[in-house]
Amino acid sequence: MAIYVKGALGSFSGKLGNVVGSNWRSIDYLRSLPKPSKKAATAKQIAHRSKFALVIEFLNPLRSFINMGYNDSQERKMTAFNRAVRHLLPKVEGQYPDFSIPYDDVRLSKGSLKTISPLVTKNLDGDLDITWDPTVNPLSSEADDLVYFIMYNEATKDYFLYQDAIREDGEDSINPEIMGQGELHIWSAVSSSDGSKRSNSSYFGSLTLL
Structure with missing residues (x-):
């Protein structure tokens, strides 16, 4: 090149x-242009392509969010989406053809802001009540930081992105009615109010929607 x-x-x-x-x-x-290869792909190459395709399929619906989430200025030679792929690819679990995404190793955002560690519970009305520590550290957070929740239904492969609260609120409530049934994986991430800074994303875990 x-x-x-x-x-x-x-x-x-x-x-x-x-x-x-x-x-x-x-x-x-x-x-x-690369020269076409007449050699059949090796088993290792086939496995790598399958693993790569799985990661792309999983992350691609969140491409816009990832592009905002990886906005640190120290790694400009690679696109934000490619950095997210590079992080996740070696962590994929299983053997070909039964690869799986390690949800606790997924990184949807990367930055220096203080993360939150949310606690998610389902109340009697069926809503998801989410709480976190609203404490502010002047060196790494602000009271008006925007709090994001990213939810993924493993059964339907649908994503749901929410941003209704700020750090100092310490709580939020989400109605999961539109999310369908299945295992719901939940991540959180924080952004400064002007979008110039981000936190690392944090994986809460999963819960089952019936």
């Missing part, structure tokens, strides 16, 4: 012979 400088006719984008022109982060690139 090579970086190139625009000529008199401007930058080139697209395919020309065995060369492809593209742009990433305002940088123009030329790269050659």
